[in-house]
Amino acid sequence: MQPIAGALRGGDDSCRWASDRACDEPGIGTGVCADGTDTTDCAPVAWLRHRDNSCITAFDGVCNEPSSAEFQGDGRCEALTDTADCMGRLRPAEAMDHFFGRDDRYLVDTTVLPFRAVGLLTLADGGGCTGTLVGRRTVLTAAHCVLDEEGHLALPQIFEAGLQQGRRQGKARVVAATFPPDYLKSEGEEGFDWALVTIDRDLGVVLGALPVHVLTAEEIAQVRRTGLVVDQAGYSWDTGENLSGHRACRVTMVRPDHSILHECDTTRGDSGSPLLLQTDAGWAIIAVESQFFDPETKGGAFAGGTLAVDSRAFAQAVADALAAEGAAEEGAE
Numbered sequence: 001m002q003p004i005a006g007a008l009r010g011g012d013d014s015c016r017w018a019s020d021r022a023c024d025e026p027g028i029g030t031g032v033c034a035d036g037t038d039t040t041d042c043a044p045v046a047w048l049r050h051r052d053n054s055c056i057t058a059f060d061g062v063c064n065e066p067s068s069a070e071f072q073g074d075g076r077c078e079a080l081t082d083t084a085d086c087m088g089r090l091r092p093a094e095a096m097d098h099f100f101g102r103d104d105r106y107l108v109d110t111t112v113l114p115f116r117a118v119g120l121l122t123l124a125d126g127g128g129c130t131g132t133l134v135g136r137r138t139v140l141t142a143a144h145c146v147l148d149e150e151g152h153l154a155l156p157q158i159f160e161a162g163l164q165q166g167r168r169q170g171k172a173r174v175v176a177a178t179f180p181p182d183y184l185k186s187e188g189e190e191g192f193d194w195a196l197v198t199i200d201r202d203l204g205v206v207l208g209a210l211p212v213h214v215l216t217a218e219e220i221a222q223v224r225r226t227g228l229v230v231d232q233a234g235y236s237w238d239t240g241e242n243l244s245g246h247r248a249c250r251v252t253m254v255r256p257d258h259s260i261l262h263e264c265d266t267t268r269g270d271s272g273s274p275l276l277l278q279t280d281a282g283w284a285i286i287a288v289e290s291q292f293f294d295p296e297t298k299g300g301a302f303a304g305g306t307l308a309v310d311s312r313a314f315a316q317a318v319a320d321a322l323a324a325e326g327a328a329e330e331g332a333e
Contacts, residue, residue, distance in 0.1 A: 021041060028042055028048050055076075055081040056242065057076065058084060058107055064077040064082045070086075083238075090102055091103055099265045107239070110162035110164040110243050113282075114210050114233075114276055117210050118130060118162070118234070118243060119161035120160045120243075122160070123156050124156065124157060129145035130233075132210055134209050134318050136204040137198055138196055138209075139197040139199060140314065143180065146197065151184050153177065156197060159174055163241050177197045190255070191309050211284045214312055227250030228251040232249060232266065233276070234269060234272075234273025236267050237269040249262060249265065250263050251275070251286075254310070258313035260287055261306065262305060271289055273289040285311065286310055287308035291307050
């Protein structure tokens with residue numbers, strides 16, 4: 001169900017990017033235009049305006065919004081908060097959320113591993129990214145989550161592990177962050193968008209930390225054949241403080257610059273989120289989410305896939321961080 005009747009009411013095309021065949025309004029497009037100023041371009045996705053999936057029972061197949069002229073709901077959640085269940089999961093290609101035509105996400109159980117190790121990073125500007133415990137006090141995320149628009153270090157404020165429906169498995173303050181210096185000067189190489197954040201509590205001991213796995217030659221060959229099946233989980237902008245995920249999505253390309261392309265359903269807020277592979281030893285991180293479009297080019301090279309930085313880029317840095325944690329623990333004894 002994707003109604004667009006009345007989509008042109010109350011708006012105009014005053015944005016400088018109007019009439020370029022790409023929706024540039026916030027929430028439903030690139031966000032480089034103000035709400036209601038790119039009306040014609042945004043008409044195909046206007047029915048998604050001001051909608052989200054922040055209902056605590058989102059993605060369960062039951063519409064929990066109050067009934068309307070468009071659907072029957074049971075009223076357990078507020079209006080506009082159960083989009084996938086009430087309006088359907090199909091998504092038009094014009095939508096800037098990268099759902100590849102269909103939103104296949106679900107709400108994740110954060111009381112169990114690997115998902116209780118995944119947490120919400122509250123950024124210095126109040127925004128959010130996703131991070132994952134990989135050590136006692138070490139969290140893996142994306143480099144752009146620890147920098148401001150000028151490229152200066154801007155420490156996230158808080159890491160909340162396993163946050164779901166207002167409850168968290170653990171909370172810690174961020175005290176430091178490191179990222180590859182080449183991230184700021186890279187041109188055309190995408191494998192530098194990763195960072196390690198240090199927190200002030202041993203959440204990795206309490207909740208468990210996830211190992212990093214570097215793709216083997218056979219796994220890379222599988223990517224080239226039919227794709228490598230992975231899971232993803234992150235704090236999407238439209239799910240409130242609830243962790244959403246995508247089961248059994250595919251890595252579709254391994255690039256020489258230590259980045260990969262995948263088809264997991266992600267959007268803003270999922271930056272830094274883990275791509276997880278079930279190995280013989282259990283769940284492990286093979287990549288962290290980076291980006292899915294360039295707002296200046298509105299599509300760019302990755303319009304057909306989502307970019308992530310794979311573990312070839314950061315495995316050694318994680319190993320070094322864990323060694324430093326071990327040395328610090330021994331010194332404290």
